[in-house]
Amino acid sequence: MNASNANADAMPQTPARRWDIGRLAIALNLALIAGMFGWLFTSGSARSSWETMEHGILDVRAAIYAMLGACLWAILAVTVAFGTNRERKLSRWLTLLALAACYLGLATSWRDVHWWGQRRRIADELPAYQSVAATLRAKWPKHDDATPELGAFSAYPLGAPRSLLLLSRRSLTPGGPPLESVERTPDGTLRFQLGGRETGSWLEWRRDDGPPQSFVDGLEEELRVERYASLGDGWFVLRYR
Numbered sequence: 481m482n483a484s485n486a487n488a489d490a491m492p493q494t495p496a497r498r499w500d501i502g503r504l505a506i507a508l509n510l511a512l513i514a515g516m517f518g519w520l521f522t523s524g525s526a527r528s529s530w531e532t533m534e535h536g537i538l539d540v541r542a543a544i545y546a547m548l549g550a551c552l553w554a555i556l557a558v559t560v561a562f563g564t565n566r567e568r569k570l571s572r573w574l575t576l577l578a579l580a581a582c583y584l585g586l587a588t589s590w591r592d593v594h595w596w597g598q599r600r601r602i603a604d605e606l607p608a609y610q611s612v613a614a615t616l617r618a619k620w621p622k623h624d625d626a627t628p629e630l631g632a633f634s635a636y637p638l639g640a641p642r643s644l645l646l647l648s649r650r651s652l653t654p655g656g657p658p659l660e661s662v663e664r665t666p667d668g669t670l671r672f673q674l675g676g677r678e679t680g681s682w683l684e685w686r687r688d689d690g691p692p693q694s695f696v697d698g699l700e701e702e703l704r705v706e707r708y709a710s711l712g713d714g715w716f717v718l719r720y721r
Contacts, residue, residue: 502572505556509579516545520590521597524677530590549583598681599709602717608652613670613685620664636698643698649675665695684716692718
């Protein structure tokens with residue numbers, strides 16, 4: 481009996497598994513950063529959500545991302561500062577700083593991330609708008625009217641319209657953003673104002689090779705170029721302010 485007990489005591493004991501909270505926090509932080517990047521890149525509505533937050537107005541989705549990021553980073557910071565020797569090693573401190581840099585990078589460059597995604601989404605709409613632009617270049621409406629592509633619209637100003645304001649929003653492609661208005665300036669440039677998830681963005685066709693310019697629309701409102709990107713063949717995707 482004593483011999484068997486001695487043998488049992490001599491057998492190596494398997495150490496109990498211990499949750500590595502720091503490693504879990506790192507994984508959750510990385511997943512959240514990837515999710516935030518994906519949302520900004522793929523969602524047209526992400527811009528309005530972040531701009532709402534910047535103006536001090538609560539937006540639920542953006543607020544959830546912000547609070548989760550703050551909580552997960554704080555959990556990791558606590559484990560690095562007050563955890564075991566393994567959790568307080570140099571690599572964890574460097575990881576903590578790297579994650580902070582990622583969050584700060586998204587906070588300062590989220591507009592660029594959203595813009596990259598918006599350019600890709602709107603470029604997919606281009607073939608449909610090329611067809612409508614060809615029709616409008618051949619015959620620009622002189623008064624209120626309706627066409628199969630645009631539906632019913634009002635033309636402003638009266639007599640020599642520069643703006644076609646659509647009376648019902650419609651998408652030129654399945655699932656695409658609705659078209660709100662079409663602008664034409666004296667140089668023949670056509671501008672298509674998009675709405676829905678892509679509110680604030682435009683598609684523009686120019687006769688010349690020059691960059692997009694600020695202009696005054698048919699309602700006498702001046703629009704200034706914020707940023708733009710060329711899509712080729714005289715087409716641009718851009719934002720005005």
